[in-house]
Amino acid sequence: MTTKKDLYIRPNIAQLEPYSTARDEYKGGDMSIWLDANESPYDNGVNRYPDPHQKALKQQIAELKGVAPNQIFIGNGSDEAIDLCFRIFCEPGRDNVVSISPTYGMYSVAAAINNIAVREVPLAEADYGLSTSSLLAAADEHTRLLWVCSPNNPTGNAFSLSQLEELAEKFDGVLVVDEAYADFSSEKSMLTVLGDHPNVVVLQTLSKAWGMAGLRLGLAFASPRIAELFARVKYPYNVNAPTQQEVAHRLQTEPHDAHVAEVCAEREWLSEQLSALPCVERVFPSDANFLLVKVTDPDGLYARLVEKGIIVRNRNRVKGCEGCLRITVGTPEQNRVVVRVVGER
Numbered sequence: 376m377t378t379k380k381d382l383y384i385r386p387n388i389a390q391l392e393p394y395s396t397a398r399d400e401y402k403g404g405d406m407s408i409w410l411d412a413n414e415s416p417y418d419n420g421v422n423r424y425p426d427p428h429q430k431a432l433k434q435q436i437a438e439l440k441g442v443a444p445n446q447i448f449i450g451n452g453s454d455e456a457i458d459l460c461f462r463i464f465c466e467p468g469r470d471n472v473v474s475i476s477p478t479y480g481m482y483s484v485a486a487a488i489n490n491i492a493v494r495e496v497p498l499a500e501a502d503y504g505l506s507t508s509s510l511l512a513a514a515d516e517h518t519r520l521l522w523v524c525s526p527n528n529p530t531g532n533a534f535s536l537s538q539l540e541e542l543a544e545k546f547d548g549v550l551v552v553d554e555a556y557a558d559f560s561s562e563k564s565m566l567t568v569l570g571d572h573p574n575v576v577v578l579q580t581l582s583k584a585w586g587m588a589g590l591r592l593g594l595a596f597a598s599p600r601i602a603e604l605f606a607r608v609k610y611p612y613n614v615n616a617p618t619q620q621e622v623a624h625r626l627q628t629e630p631h632d633a634h635v636a637e638v639c640a641e642r643e644w645l646s647e648q649l650s651a652l653p654c655v656e657r658v659f660p661s662d663a664n665f666l667l668v669k670v671t672d673p674d675g676l677y678a679r680l681v682e683k684g685i686i687v688r689n690r691n692r693v694k695g696c697e698g699c700l701r702i703t704v705g706t707p708e709q710n711r712v713v714v715r716v717v718g719e720r
């Protein structure tokens with residue numbers, strides 16, 4: 376293994392004295408009169424500030440995911456975790472990051488907001504495979520982050536754990552693996568080897584398989600050292616109290632496994648059905664809850680679907696996805712409507 380320099384952390388972040396909340400300063404026993412935070416004393420269910428450390432929720436997620444609570448960051452969607460990666464590790468106007476292409480659009484948006492250059496390394500044309508050597512070769516001494524989304528949005532394929540571990544070992548910076556779709560994948564999660572890689576951040580979300588997109592809850596998992604940096608830089612009350620409570624409840628009651636199993640079965644059915652239709656040139660293999668479908672007339676088919684009240688994602692103008700629509704797997708009934716409409720072309 377190559378010996379690495381210490382993780383680069385922006386000096387202003389490394390030296391940051393974080394905001395101390397009213398509740399941080401008192402760590403004692405049972406108190407019943409809270410006059411420390413200028414809240415309203417009239418109990419209406421939301422008059423108190425939420426737990427800034429989300430302790431109860433972290434404990435629950437730690438058990439669910441098999442990690443320690445001090446390895447978890449909970450954010451207002453994955454978007455918050457993505458932005459924090461730039462703010463913690465990248466010096467605006469100077470540093471850069473490497474990412475695969477095509478991939479999820481938020482990495483480059485967050486990079487642009489933070490004035491960080493993105494070096495995009497195209498995936499293989501034939502099968503959207505990843506070249507570890509090309510990704511590593513794109514990095515220089517100012518490359519702080521390496522972004523790999525697996526399963527990748529919008530291509531749908533997952534990368535092997537061995538490729539991702541190779542990147543973690545050889546890259547002299549932080550490897551961010553976005554596993555928003557991991558629940559639908561047959562590849563092993565990077566979480567299973569998180570303890571071996573102090574320079575890895577794994578992003579997950581409750582927005583997809585868990586069915587809680589409306590609640591806005593994203594997760595980052597990392598070494599305790601990196602998780603502590605996230606905790607310092609985030610807004611103190613970034614996850615509101617109703618969300619913390621609602622998520623805690625739904626993690627125990629949502630039929631997650633049954634929904635994932637049905638979506639995966641429907642994905643295979645939809646893929647087979649679409650593949651057989653005349654206007655479909657190719658359905659790419661998917662480890663996610665969507666299919667990237669190459670068709671003869673993407674803009675025409677997109678418009679036809681809209682006429683029928685069906686919205687999919689037109690990826691025809693995305694580099695590397697020319698001719699493609701991205702179709703989320705719906706309920707069995709919805710998928711049958713899609714197949715019927717696409718079949719009419």
Ligand SMILES: *Cc1c(COP(=O)(O)O)cnc(C)c1O
Nearest residue numbers: 452453454479528555580582593
């Ligand atoms: C949908 C998605 C997310 C989830 O974002 P949230 O802000 O948590 O809703 C993250 N990464 C990728 C690649 C996605 O497609």
